[in-house]
Amino acid sequence: MRVLLIEDDTLLGAAVRDHVLADGHAVDWARRLQEAEDCRAVATYSLLLLDLMLPDGRGLDFLRQLRARGDITPVIILTARDQLSDRIAGLNAGADDYLVKPFELAELSARIGSVTRRAVGQPATSLSIGDVTLQLAERSATRKGRALPITAREWAVLEALLSRHAGVVSKSEIEERLYALDAEVESNTIEVYVARLRKKIGHDRILTERGLGYRLVREG
Amino acid sequence: MRVLLIEDDTLLGAAVRDHVLADGHAVDWARRLQEAEDCRAVATYSLLLLDLMLPDGRGLDFLRQLRARGDITPVIILTARDQLSDRIAGLNAGADDYLVKPFELAELSARIGSVTRRAVGQPATSLSIGDVTLQLAERSATRKGRALPITAREWAVLEALLSRHAGVVSKSEIEERLYALDAEVESNTIEVYVARLRKKIGHDRILTERGLGYRLVREG
DNA sequence: GCGCTCCGTTCAGGTCGATGTCAGCTTGAG
DNA sequence: CTCAAGCTGACATCGACCTGAACGGAGCGC
Numbered sequence A, B: 001m002r003v004l005l006i007e008d009d010t011l012l013g014a015a016v017r018d019h020v021l022a023d024g025h026a027v028d029w030a031r032r033l034q035e036a037e038d039c040r041a042v043a044t045y046s047l048l049l050l051d052l053m054l055p056d057g058r059g060l061d062f063l064r065q066l067r068a069r070g071d072i073t074p075v076i077i078l079t080a081r082d083q084l085s086d087r088i089a090g091l092n093a094g095a096d097d098y099l100v101k102p103f104e105l106a107e108l109s110a111r112i113g114s115v116t117r118r119a120v121g122q123p124a125t126s127l128s129i130g131d132v133t134l135q136l137a138e139r140s141a142t143r144k145g146r147a148l149p150i151t152a153r154e155w156a157v158l159e160a161l162l163s164r165h166a167g168v169v170s171k172s173e174i175e176e177r178l179y180a181l182d183a184e185v186e187s188n189t190i191e192v193y194v195a196r197l198r199k200k201i202g203h204d205r206i207l208t209e210r211g212l213g214y215r216l217v218r219e220g
Numbered sequence C: 001g002c003g004c005t006c007c008g009t010t011c012a013g014g015t016c017g018a019t020g021t022c023a024g025c026t027t028g029a030g
Numbered sequence D: 001c002t003c004a005a006g007c008t009g010a011c012a013t014c015g016a017c018c019t020g021a022a023c024g025g026a027g028c029g030c
Helices: A012-021 A033-042 A059-068 A084-092 A105-117 A154-161 A171-178 A187-202 B010-024 B033-042 B060-066 B086-091 B105-117 B152-162 B171-178 B191-199
Strands: A002-006 A026-030 A049-050 A075-079 A097-102 A124-129 A130-137 A142-145 A206-209 A213-216 B001-006 B026-030 B047-051 B075-079 B098-100 B127-128 B132-135 B140-143 B207-211 B214-216
Touching: A002 A012, A002 A033, A012 A026, A012 A105, A012 B171, A026 B171, A033 A059, A049 A059, A049 A105, A049 A154, A049 B171, A049 B207, A059 A075, A097 A105, A105 B105, A124 A154, A124 B047, A130 A154, A142 A154, A154 A171, A154 A187, A154 A213, A171 A187, A171 A213, A187 A206, B001 B010, B001 B033, B010 B026, B010 B105, B026 B033, B026 B098, B033 B060, B047 B060, B047 B105, B060 B086, B075 B086, B075 B105, B127 B152, B132 B152, B152 B191, B152 B214, B171 B191, B171 B214, B191 B207
Parallel strands: A002 A026, A002 A049, A049 A075, A075 A097, B001 B026, B001 B047, B047 B075, B075 B098
Antiparallel strands: A124 A130, A130 A142, A206 A213, B127 B132, B132 B140, B207 B214
C-alpha cells in the first residue's frame, strides 16, 4: 500500500514514516501542500495522512478541493489536541478519520487498517454537523462531545437529515426512511419529531424549507 | 508484527488471518499444535492467537508449557461462547487476554492493539469501572475494595457489560454470551440478572438504553 | 435418604417511557 | 388579508422493562 504523509514537523513526520514503513507500506513524505500536489501528480496513493496545520495553507482547503474533484482516496487527518473544531471540520470536509496529536503509533496502525478496510461508499462510522455527532454503529448521538439522550425515532430522523449533510430532506423522504411500506399516511408525525429534535439539539439547527422539507445547519 | 494463529476451524481461521493481514501484520496459520511448534521453531512471533479447542491436544497445556519455558510472548486465547471455565483457566495459565467466539473482527484488532501496547507481563487480570472491579482469573468481584458476593450468572452478565467498558450491550448479546447455541428463546432472564446486579452494585450503575440494551456508568 | 440452602429460571402484575394523534396556534407566501 | 403549511403542548396507548414471588433442581451436611 502506498501512503502519502503530509506533515511539516520533522520529528513527528519521521516517526510516522518509520512506523508506517514498518507496517509494510510504502511512504512518501511531503512537508508542504505544494509538495503533496507534486507527489499526487506522479503517483497514486491508497491513503493520505494529512496534518491540518501546514506552513503553506490550510490542509482543510486541500482536503475540500480533493473531495470537490471527486477524489475518494481515504484521508486521515492529524490535528492538534485542542483544535476540536478542526477535527469536526475535517470530517465534514471529507476526512475518513482523524488522530489527535500526540497519538500512539499503534493507534495510527489501527486507524490505517480500519480506514482502508472500509469499502468505498460504505458509510462512515459517524455522521456529524457542527457539534452534533451521530455514532452509526452505536446508534447514539453526542452534542459538544457529551451524550445526547435521544429516542430511536428521533435518532432515525436525525440520521436522515445528516445523511444529506446540510441538504434539504423532504418530509416524505423521512417518512419513507422511518416506516416500512405500510406507510403512515396521515398525521404530522415527522413534524412532531422535528420539534422534539429541535428541543434537544437547538431550535435553529433544523431549518424549515417551506414546501420542500428540512435542512440541518452547522450553527444555530 | 508477526502473528501466529493457532486455529483448526477453516472458516474462522481464514477470516482472522485475512483481517490481521489487513491490519498490516504478518500471519502464520497453524491448524494443529504440532504445526504451531514447527512455526515457532523457525520464526519469532510478537503475538499468539490460540484456540483452546484443537484436534491434537489441549491448547491450555501448550500455553502452560510455553510459560513454563519462560516465554513471555503475548497470547490471546479464543474460546467458545459458553466455556467460561476455559477462559479462566486460560488466564491462569498465562494468557494475556481472551476473545469469546464469535467475535467482531474489529474487536480482535482492538485487543491485539491493547495487548501488544501493554508492557509484556502485565496481563489484563481485571476489568473495572468506577469502584467496581472484576477479577477475571478468580471469578470474583469487588466494590470499593471489598468483596462483592455474586453468583456465577451475575458475574457473567457483569463481565459481558464490562467487556465493553461503558458501551451499550444488547440483551441478545448477553444471552449469546451466557448460553450455548441452544439459546433460551423466551423469558426475561437477563432482565432479572440486571435487576439483581443493580441491587448489588447500585441501582443506577446500569443504565437501560431502551430498545438497545444496557450500559455501565462510572458513577451512580 | 432427608432436610436444608442456594441458585437459576419462570411468571404475573406493575411501571414508565416512547410513540403517534389531535387540536389549536403561528407563520409565511401570494 | 387569506389560507395552507407548519409548530407545539397535551394525551391515550402500547410495549419494553422492572420486580417480587415462587418453583424446582443441585449440592451439602447429617
